[in-house]
Amino acid sequence: MFRNYLKTAWRNLWKNKTYSTINILGLAIGMAACIVILLFVLYERRFDGMHGKNIYRLCEVQKFEGMVAPQNVALSMYPMGNTLKEEFPEVKDFVRVSGNGNVDLNYNGKRIFAERLAIVDSTFLKIFDFRVTAGQRESALMKPNSIVLTEKTAKNLFGNEDPVGKTVMRYIGDTTALMVTGVVIVPENSHLQFDGLVSFSTIYNPRMSQNWGGNWLTTYLVLEKNTNVAALEQKFPAYLKRHMAEDDRWKNYELFLQPLSAVHAGSTDITHDYLNAKKFDQRYTYIFSIIAIIILVIACINFMNLSTARSSERAREVGVRKAIGARRGQLSWQFMGESVLLSLMALAVALLVVKLVLPWVADFSDRRIELPLFTSPLALPVAIAATVLVGMLAGLYPAGYLASFEPVKVLKGSPQTGRNRGTLRNILVVGQFTAAVFLIIATIFALKQLRFMQTRDRGFNGEQVMLVGLDRDTNRKYDVIKQELLGNSLVNGVTASQQRLGGNIHQGGVVYHSGNGPRRELTSSGVVVDKDYLRVYKIPIIAGRDFSTDVGNNGREYVINETLARELLKEDKKGATMESLIGKMFGYMGIDSSGRIVGVAKDFNFNSLHHKIETLMMFNQKDFGYSEISVRIDGKRAKEAVAFVEGIWNQQAPGHPFKYSFLDQQFEQIYKADQQVSTVVAVLAGLAIIISCLGLFGLASFAAERRVKEIGIRKVLGASVQNIVTMLSRDFVKLVIIANLIAWPAAWLGVNTWLKDFAYRIDVSVWVFIIAGIIAVAIALFTVSFQAIRAGRMNPVQSLKSD
Template identity: 55%
Template sequence: MLKNYFLVALRNLVKHRFFTGINVVGLAIGMAACLLMTLFVTHELSFDRFHEKNLYRLCEVQQWEGMVAPQNVALSMFPMGPTLQAEFPEIQHYARIFSNGEVPLQYEDQRIYLPQTFWVDTTFLQLFDFELISGDRATALQRPSSVVLTEESAQKLFGGADPLGQTVVRYGNDTTTFTVTGVLKNVPAHSHLQFDGLFSVTTIAQPDWMENWGGNWVNTYLELTENTDVADLEAKFDAFLVQHMGEERAKGYTLFLQPLRDVHGGSTDITHDYHNAQKFDRSYTYVFSILALFVLVIACINFMNLSTARSATRAKEVGIRKAIGAYRTQIARQFLSESILLALAALVLAVLVVKLTLPFVNQLSERSLSLPLFSRPALLLVLLGAALLVGVLAGLYPAAFLSGFHPVKVLKGTSFTPGKKVTLRNVLVVGQFATAIFLIIGTGLAARQLRFMQERNIGFNREQVVILPLSRVANQKYDVLKQELLRHPAITEVTASNQRLGNNLHQTGVKFVGEKETREIVTSQVVVDPDYLSLYQIELVAGRNFSEAIPSDKGHAYIVNESMAKELLQDLPEAPVESLIGRQYGFGWEDTLGTIIGVAKDFNFNSLHHKIETLTIHYRTEYGFSELSMRVDAAQAQDAIQHAEATWASLVPDLPFSYSFLDEHFSHLYQSDRQVSQVIGILAGLAVFIACLGLFGLATFTAEQRTREIGIRKVLGASISAITLLLSKDFLKLVLIAFVVSAPLAWYVMQRWLEDFAYRTDLSWWVFALAGFLAFLIAGLTVSYQAIKASLANPVRTLRSE
């Protein structure tokens, strides 16, 4: 019997090829979108799931005078890990990490460059379950000068030789030697910590580091006992800080624990989060899931609409089957068989679409997603089960509706009259287009916000700025490097700093001698050379720039931004910023204060998600620089880079040359926002396409049902435009209703989304109007094609056939 159901269903589907094609294509696109989003969401939710222990990251909320708003910070203090473990039985183990940066290593004649390495505690491999290929997990990092390499790094350095026990040299900066004590399997892509090597912190740790309460520069991870009440433990941290820092210093800090599995997707509000690979807002992950499901639902709605719309053509079939003894359940099974066959065919097409589009999706998402159907049979079973479920759900209502016809009425021709029982179908069409219009509005406003961020005047010029990372050796030769680089005519300016614009700049405490009292304030700060403001074209509103001709400028002169100037003058709001020039100012730990020599106009040194914080700029060569910036002539950029590479090779031959453009760095700041905009745009396009596909099918069927009416109207003199309007107006009314439904919801959702940006565009009315117009136009063109085709038919032939 089951075989017979499917054979009859297959014949019916082949007989009605047009509607079958519309349903298969629509369902396939919906399934493909849902499958792609499932792959992405599964990848995102898999981050750090391979670690089995009960791990948390220790974070801080910092709130100090001079800060625009409290900041959640991923960094913590060096003494916190061991001290917390000693004082709280809920904390079993701890591990700290901090960046060791790019490390050049040499083994015999082979040299490699490790792009990302960490200094880590000896307990690192006991907390984290990174797979160790060789070595002892318990002792690999215990001794000073120990290094654990990833499999890829070891292969590059040693080839096929056994790395364990071999001595490698960190060349370039010094001649420090390390012993390879372990090899890790390459770090999984779904780990928020990405590295090429781990160095034991016992190599460099100093006893006085344990007294450094107040310096935040490490990431601390804690293993808690099972069933620990995290909220109760966090409540004890305030007293802990007061005990070790004193009440006055501790009042600016609050500690909180972040579950390891939330670090990747739940850290968008956490700053100074330097070691969080592919950081992504988990709320977007859930939004993608919901939107992809909407696209699939729209495809299912198409099936329901077309199936019920075709009920008149299937009514006689149902009547005859019932007249010869078929039960309603048997007829319902027949229609469900057709639905399931459609879903299975759509699944095959959807898998093909996913395979073809995965490279584009990976490029867009910067992930390495795959669809391992045959290597993971369970996935294939899940897809087949999902297709069966979609087939049953999509066909359930049509099956119940069609199988419910009364045979006597059907055979008399009184069971179904075109135009009746269309309320649900109209509601479903409205739902389809309301979703599509919502996505169009979301895409338009997201694109507008991104363009706003790209085009906003951020207060400095980041175009045609090339960044070269500086090591300790390169710092020692910075002055010569600068002179040699400036010899090339395409390199117009060169400067250096210890941090990059577009990042969370480090913060520190400063003292300011005011009119009535000496104030202590926390400020972001950056170390620069005298040409920094000139190269980045940062405007001074008062005072002067640094000068190498004035010895006191080196280490005792400060330039503050307007936000800091307002903070310093809060007791004298009417005083001009010029009154700050010459006032005593300097870092809180120094006995001798310097002076403020200038006030810079506010500029967005961080992304536009954040408001401009107070900033102090100072000139100190003894602190060293982390990168060199050079402005190049756009027409000769390649020549300038080649000259820079040659200069580097002659002055710093032991270290590889690398560079990047600053505008690429700023583009990366908004990568997740851009990805969200693009994904929503793609889903909007798919939703519109599927909705129009269904609308096209409904319009075709409606035109077929009203063939006789159209012929009579033409004979009586009706024009083509009148007939086109007659057939189109009901559908266009539904689109108009969909716009009225979706526009307020889109306004509310996008208003909430824009609240994540400190600087944002307006919710312009024309974006909503344009979205409605586009939906109306696309739907109108879709329906009008069939309407015009029907109105152009020869009425004589139409009426003769009737």
């Protein structure tokens, strides 16, 4: 019997090639979208899944005067790790991690550049379960001057030699000898990414243990199983008060714990998150999943619509089978089997599509996403089982409906084509296009917001700006390098800074004294800059002046932004202006009697447009050193300019690798997640439209076939092709218009909710909804008209000759 069902199903699919192809393609596209999104979501969910302990990251909420709003930060204080372990039995262990940036490593004359060297406690490899391929996990980081390399770094530095026990030289202005004590493998789906680990005892100073208030590292805690985290967090205010009672500083902080599983995808509201590679918003994974499921549902709707629409063609088959004794259950299983067979064929096409698009998806998402079809023993059985389930769900209603035909009626020529079935089919079409219109609107707004962020005037000119990293050694050569670069017309400006625009600018305490009252202590973002910084980045001065050329004779000079100026003016006498701030005493990280405000710069977005502009002060103090040179080059001769800069670098800093990037790339990275979301939503919206149109094409084709004699009669009576097209298109266009009316309010709510995440955002324009509706109607009209025109141009003699 099963063989007979299979043979009948295959014959039916082969007989109706057009409808079978539409169904298979629709289901295949829906399945492919679901599989790709599922692989992406699983990859995201497995971030940091290699670690087995109950690990939490310690984070702070900082609330200082001068801040636009309280900030969640991923930083903590050096003394917190050991004191938390001592005072709270819930804390089993801790590890502190500090990024040390770019470092040169040398072994027997071979020199490499380690971009991500981290300084960690000796407990790092005991807490985190990174795979150790050489050395002892427990003791590798116990002693000072110990370094554990990643497998990639070890390979680059030592080749095929065993690195353990060998000494490498670290260059950071002076030379430090480090002994390699281990090698580890760092998976790509770890939020902690590093090239090497140096023991904290290498740089330890007893003053660190008393540095309450200095936030410069990240602390991870291992908690006892079944710890009530909320109850533990409630004890933290008293803990802070015990250790920071002086000047009531503890009131400026709150502590909270973040589970390791949430660090990668649950930290979008956490700033100064320097150690969180490939940070992503978990809400987007939910959005992707929902959209993918919607697309699959649309594909299933296509199947149900086409199956029920073609019920009249199979009515006699059902009647004959019932007349010779077939039971309703048997017929239901037969039609369900056809649905499952079609789904399995769609799965084969979907897997082929996934295989073809995965390389692009991996490159686009910057994630090594693979299809584990044959590498995982459960992948293929699960895929087949899920496909069978989809086939059964998609075929459930058509099977039940077809099996319910009464043989007496259908054999007399009445296939029970009632209103209820047509109504349900119309509802399903409306549902399809409602989802499609919603996605079109979401795509347009996502692209508009992304375009807005990329093109909005940030308040500075960052075009054609090369960024070249500095260390303590090359800092000494900065003035010479700058003068050499400025001596060529390929370079339009050179400056330097301690931090990069677009990054999390460090914050620190500042002191302001207007002379009319008590001094004010605030917190502000601050960056050390070269005297030409504002000129090179073309940041306007709206009060006072720029930095002078000879800071040494004038004391420390500060240029503040408008936001900080407004904050300082809050407590000044009424009527005070920004000009009145010029010359006022201002100090950073403590009192500086010689420090003065010399200028107020126009506000500029030094961070993402997700966040409002914070208070900022810039000061020119060469003793602090710079981390990066900014070189504005002639964009028309970019290749020549880059080669010139490299030549000067190699001449003045021999042995130091020349690594550069452009500031535009920094902001592209900032908005990369937004770019990915916009692209994915656009692709999924396109797939939803394609699948919906496939279904609409099938229904229009079937409607034209069923009304072929009616069309022939109308043409004989004088109807034009346009009349025929209007007749066949009218009902479908009505359904799409209804779908628009349902989708618009839902999209309005969804878009407004999404845009709330941006401090600077576009307006929700009504014209976008109208355009989306026009697009949907036009696509539907085009799809239906294709079949309608074909039907309208048929020779009526052919359709009427049998009557």
